Amino acid sequence: MEIDVLKLENQLCFPLYACSREVVKKYKPYLDEIGLTYTQYIAMMVLWEKKTVNVKSLGECLYLDSGTLTPLLKKLETIGLVTRSRSEKDERNLVVSITEKGEALKNQAKTIPERMAACLNLNTQEAGTLYTLLYKMLRTGELS
Amino acid sequence: MEIDVLKLENQLCFPLYACSREVVKKYKPYLDEIGLTYTQYIAMMVLWEKKTVNVKSLGECLYLDSGTLTPLLKKLETIGLVTRSRSEKDERNLVVSITEKGEALKNQAKTIPERMAACLNLNTQEAGTLYTLLYKMLRTGELS
DNA sequence: TATAATTAAATTGTACTCAATTTATAATGG
């Protein structure tokens, strides 16, 4: 009796894919409070940390390309959270910088991680194991 | 010196989200061989197993709703892998059934899981741990 | 130094993803 390698429950990728979407969905009520989508939120995280970043670097941080980031950053600019301008040193680079309003949003966002963690129902050790395994996959992915 | 809870590297959700997309991207060359997208592929997995399923059940299996599944199933019907028809017992239900061509595709797909696993660079034990943790998150998600 | 090659964003087109609404059908209670 051979196991069916094409059964959904025998896949590792599927719970990864489903879990990722379910967790992003869980963020929605919290992110609605500050008017961001999940992708906009993680882009803001990079900007809260770095203040200024070009599209390429941001894409490397988030594993996203300009096709996703260009419209997203235009939206964040419209909302007033970032500014977008070409680098003077190299006009090919678009420099994204956080505004005061963008900085201020961090205060409203700071309770989100804790409230989200409370939803996940993994203990600290399990969360740590998951974190380590996911980053191992991500990093080895970069090699191939 | 307090840790910054809004730093990208301190999030658990982010590697989950990034990893999921990276793994789906890794499938692409294999799925191109059989002409499916990743979402179409996991929908076909359910059909390879169940032969027939309505949209609601399929959505529960895949954690997707009709907004995603309706156009996807129409596409699979166009390709000739499934048929779509209303249930005679309850016209609200749309019954999706696999065709012979859909069944035949399973033979071409059966080498994919093994080739994918070789890309992931997790050993059996790590993969098992990851699988267990992800399903734990998915299941507890259903409670809340 | 022209030209070729490279690089960074933007654009284009296809396909999800999901919240919210609409439409059609079925079940239920008065």
Add this chain to the structure above:
DNA sequence: CCATTATAAATTGAGTACAATTTAATTATA
């Protein structure tokens, strides 16, 4: 039986994702 309620898909609209191409600017090289 009829109005209400519930359920299942489909539709709509906003926002990703990403491959592939295009545009513009820079760098490398013949």
